[in-house]
Amino acid sequence: MKTLKLTALLAVIGVTAPGGLTAQVTYERILNAADEPESWLTYNGTYSSQRYSRLTQITRDNVDDLQLGWMLPNQVFGAWQSNPIVFDGVMYITQRPNDVMAVDPVTGRVFWRYRHTNAENALVCCGANNRGVAVLGDKVFMGTLDAHLIALDRISGTPLWKVEVGDVNLAYSITMAPLAVKDKIMVGVGGGEFGIRGYVAAYDAETGEEAWRFYTIPGPGEPGHETWAGDDWQYGGAPIWITGSFDPALNLVYWGVGNPGPDWNAAQRPGDNLYSDAVVALDADTGELVWYFQFTPNDGYDYDSVQVPILADMDWNGEQRKLMLWANRNGYFYVLDREDGEFLSGTPFVTVNWSSGLDANGRPIPTPQPEDMPTYPGNQGGTNWYPPSFSPRTELFYFVAWEDYATIYRPEESEYVPGRAFLGGGFDVLTPVPGAPGVGIGRTNPINNWTDAVGHGVVMAMDPRTGEPRWRFDQFDVSESGMLTTATDLLFTGSRDGYLHALDARTGELLWKVNLGGQIVMAPVTYMVDGRQYVSVISGHTLVTFGLRD
């Protein structure tokens, strides 16, 4: 009881720091981030990762009055996947490859920029991406392409400490935004295409000292090690490259784990390959595994399960339960009990032919396709890392799916060479005529010459209880945009063809749109400064912020 009071008190102090004094972002503030909707304190908005804001100034009735507030162009080219963090009058945003900028959230003007120079041999599969920072206390934390974790002073941008998280020479990297929990900063490593052995690790926020490390591939003698043959576990991938979630009552952090390696030749690594393509629930203080659920055992399709775990408390068959909602890259939508990982339901949300269904425990029944035949969903998945949203008002789960999208896999034997690509073959996107452009990662052409003939995006409002979408919003191109919902039942999302859409979260009706021109490969965020609500989104090379007309 005493603790609770203290928590509440600290939260109040944090929000109402008087006289322009800079308040610290205490753990309690992040814990209660939902009560502080004027800020955006962590990658997914809150520890439950719902990306749902209680701000109410922008409504279905006045969304038409949104106007351009400011724009901040990126000086570095390439997809801009970063997620802004906003509090106490400052926005923190990263740009490629590892710049951090402190920005005035009202004018878009930059207070300072910190630039990290990566080791020349830093290696990533899919672009020099960074998805943003974490904040805790007086510090801002960023993971780097060369697999370091850096703490910066949030006022001056001065680096305070820097630790090596992984060996860049073995192609370890960090692209995700770290997660601050209590006094620790947690971060996972990428490199699933280069034969790493994945892990998530926690560091003391003050000193950078490593507190714990959880390997996503169990070592000899550990449970689950038997799901790997021979030495495969040493370079079996299973990276963690998207920010997880935290349930403070259960003291569990949840992380989605990526694909096993080599990516496309499952036969080369017999066994279930735990904990690749799984969600792991770890004790937040020790990093010990409490439970896991594997979505795709022995995956040969690159079905990373790095999706953001959405935590929602809902009625389930007449009983209030702590749920985890998950639209997976493998094409199934799952509901799990997040206390113990029990499988509650799983339904396909796009065409799925790599499996004929899930058994009573949620294990897929594999139906591998013959050579040269297409697999649905294709390599980028039925969905991917694009952050979803859950609205406690509508009790719907919003995410973007890729429909009518398939690839033909060409598995081959791969030899592991340290620090080199370890892919196990390749794949082709299924196209209507030979040589026609297939859909790939990101947009590089102002003309959509791949067209919806090779796949297209759908915003789905999934009813977790039925596994059926309540409504759907079709897009011509595919989309890598995440979702934002608000207490006024607005859903903001983008698209690869450059639109920012505002939809009615209850019906899917299009209420407002603007063509920003560049691909949107992040989730919009919202915040409030001096009584004015803003919506920020990155399109192409420009961070764009909207507010209501005066």
Added chain:
Amino acid sequence: MHASKRLGVAGAALAAFSVGAPTTAAAQDIADHTYTPEAIQEGSRVYVTECALCHASTGDGVDGVDLRRGLFSNARSDDDLRRIITSGVGGSRMPAIDLRAAELDGVVAYIRAGFDPSGVAVRVGDPARGQEIFDGAGRCTRCHRVNGIGGRRFAPDLSAIGVARAPAALQRTILDPTSALQPINRPVRIVTRDGEAIRGRRLNEDTHTVQIVDSQERLRSLVKADLAEYEVRETASMPTPDLTPDQVADLIGYLLTLRGLP
């Protein structure tokens, strides 16, 4: 608005989709039977070990040369290719490469198949005769324009088609236009809410708009919400020209010379 078709379930989509480059009977007829599928596959292996270091896996690693698309500095015929590979090119970085006869045939076949190991080798004929066919018997200029001369801009301009398409794709287009129709180029039929009927060729499209060149050669951008009907057709407007296999080979030879402005 009648939205255009969507591909349905996987099974239905399969029927319409090309998987692994099927060869039509017509393509088999027209193919140069000097080369077998085995030769093309052999060539793909030889290419990787002997050629790709300089020419790259995409075939365009050397300035001014694009092997996949049939753009060479010094070669025109298959015998030219054989000679250059076995003798090298004096004064350039192209060395003489010592290959067995089957390997040599394989590499040439692989190049002629547009780097598609499962494709068919395409016979490339005489460009001069091909131009006569293009302007005459093939009736290509009725619709297509080359370097400002010929048809209407409703059809794709072919001034640089030799850069844009590999020989195998050109052959496929001539023999079965629909099978090679790029999705973005599909013909559209539109009726606006004002009742205007429009035919055109799609140039670009997004969730809310579509850009076309219409049958009057106008560039038009239309908002889908303003359309009463919008149909994207999967059948090519282009008829299959009535040509002999020799004429097709010559026509491909001519089209490959079309490389736009230097």
